[in-house]
Amino acid sequence: MYPKPLKKLIDHFSSLPSVGPKMAERLVIYLFKQNPEKINDFAKSLAELKTSLRYCEKCFNLSEQNICSICSDPKRDQTTICVVEEPLDIFAIEKTKQFSGLYHVLGGVLENLAPGNTLKIPELENRLKNEKISEVIIAMNPTTEGDATGLYIARMLKDYPVKITRLARGLSTGGDIEYADEITLGSAIINRR
Amino acid sequence: MYPKPLKKLIDHFSSLPSVGPKMAERLVIYLFKQNPEKINDFAKSLAELKTSLRYCEKCFNLSEQNICSICSDPKRDQTTICVVEEPLDIFAIEKTKQFSGLYHVLGGVLENLAPGNTLKIPELENRLKNEKISEVIIAMNPTTEGDATGLYIARMLKDYPVKITRLARGLSTGGDIEYADEITLGSAIINRR
Numbered sequence: 598m599y600p601k602p603l604k605k606l607i608d609h610f611s612s613l614p615s616v617g618p619k620m621a622e623r624l625v626i627y628l629f630k631q632n633p634e635k636i637n638d639f640a641k642s643l644a645e646l647k648t649s650l651r652y653c654e655k656c657f658n659l660s661e662q663n664i665c666s667i668c669s670d671p672k673r674d675q676t677t678i679c680v681v682e683e684p685l686d687i688f689a690i691e692k693t694k695q696f697s698g699l700y701h702v703l704g705g706v707l708e709n710l711a712p713g714n715t716l717k718i719p720e721l722e723n724r725l726k727n728e729k730i731s732e733v734i735i736a737m738n739p740t741t742e743g744d745a746t747g748l749y750i751a752r753m754l755k756d757y758p759v760k761i762t763r764l765a766r767g768l769s770t771g772g773d774i775e776y777a778d779e780i781t782l783g784s785a786i787i788n789r790r
Numbered sequence: 791m792y793p794k795p796l797k798k799l800i801d802h803f804s805s806l807p808s809v810g811p812k813m814a815e816r817l818v819i820y821l822f823k824q825n826p827e828k829i830n831d832f833a834k835s836l837a838e839l840k841t842s843l844r845y846c847e848k849c850f851n852l853s854e855q856n857i858c859s860i861c862s863d864p865k866r867d868q869t870t871i872c873v874v875e876e877p878l879d880i881f882a883i884e885k886t887k888q889f890s891g892l893y894h895v896l897g898g899v900l901e902n903l904a905p906g907n908t909l910k911i912p913e914l915e916n917r918l919k920n921e922k923i924s925e926v927i928i929a930m931n932p933t934t935e936g937d938a939t940g941l942y943i944a945r946m947l948k949d950y951p952v953k954i955t956r957l958a959r960g961l962s963t964g965g966d967i968e969y970a971d972e973i974t975l976g977s978a979i980i981n982r983r
Binding site: 598599600601602603605606609613614615616620622623624625626627628629633636637638639640641642643644645646647649650659660661666683684685688691692 | 791792793794795796798799802806807808809813815816817818819820821822826829830831832833834835836837838839840842843852853854859876877878881884885
């Protein structure tokens with residue numbers, strides 16, 4: 598019923614997470630009303646995504662070079678690795694300006710309590726063998742899967758001479774005690790300082 | 791902080807309606823994990839959007855040809871025009887299979903009760919002068935702006951020998967009287983049949 602080129606683009610947008618078919622229709626109609634330069638620039642950025650970006654060979658962050666700007670920055674603390682699930686977590690932590698060490702992107706979490714063969718866990722072990730790391734910060738998402746993955750990594754690392762730490766759990770700044778969920782509030786009480 | 795190509799694509803996605811910066815980040819990371827063929831096909835569809843589609847010269851529906859498949863279909867009722875706000879409304883009405891006439895896309899609604907110069911109202915008048923139209927169905931969205939626009943068009947058309955009708959207001963099929971808003975329920979009572 599739709600003209601074919603429209604249908605195809607709607608299908609592409611619908612295939613994205615949290616974009617339903619109705620939203621995809623609206624996005625495509627919105628785009629059609631934009632000027633051609635903007636759309637072409639969008640298409641160009643998209644086409645170049647895979648060629649202009651790769652995973653850092655050391656930490657698996659997204660990077661324009663083989664080694665990312667964080668791994669190749671000599672001013673950063675080379676003895677601390679913060680283990681995260683996804684590259685976006687790095688960007689979030691960097692925004693806080695509270696961490697100046699290195700990162701390691703796992704690429705996800707355990708599935709059915711097994712690491713599968715996509716998680717970059719062997720690569721993390723290699724780094725502990727080859728680099729002079731004294732602390733590993735486990736910065737998984739505060740979810741059941743994130744917790745399980747964090748525990749798995751902590752156990753795996755227990756034979757290495759490194760301090761293992763986790764991000765603190767507690768109240769969100771600007772939040773309201775009355776509305777905090779009980780597990781978070783409980784953590785905030787236990788970890789009071 | 792993001793690699794530049796990533797930042798640029800995130801900005802493009804963020805510029806879309808109902809896509810915030812966080813969602814744009816997630817979409818781009820998701821895309822980065824897809825295979826290159828899929829991304830290239832997406833980029834190609836996007837780049838071709840403006841060249842492969844245009845507005846139908848007669849009804850302003852989206853079309854691959856100068857005249858859309860509806861306007862050029864001799865089997866459709868050439869005496870009835872259904873006036874809609876946007877091309878997506880046509881696709882929604884076509885899905886019902888309850889209408890076999892022609893359409894006219896206004897391209898929006900009145901702003902500050904004035905038609906501005908982007909709405910295709912003069913073009914609608916020309917069609918009434920040049921085609922043998924006996925009924926105009928006003929199918930604006932059931933909003934304040936849609937109603938105002940519908941009234942404006944109805945007044946404009948009163949000197950033409952056409953029947954002017956509007957879409958019925960009433961209960962949604964599968965809905966619940968208890969939860970219907972009072973204006974809708976009121977319309978359903980008044981228009982009972």
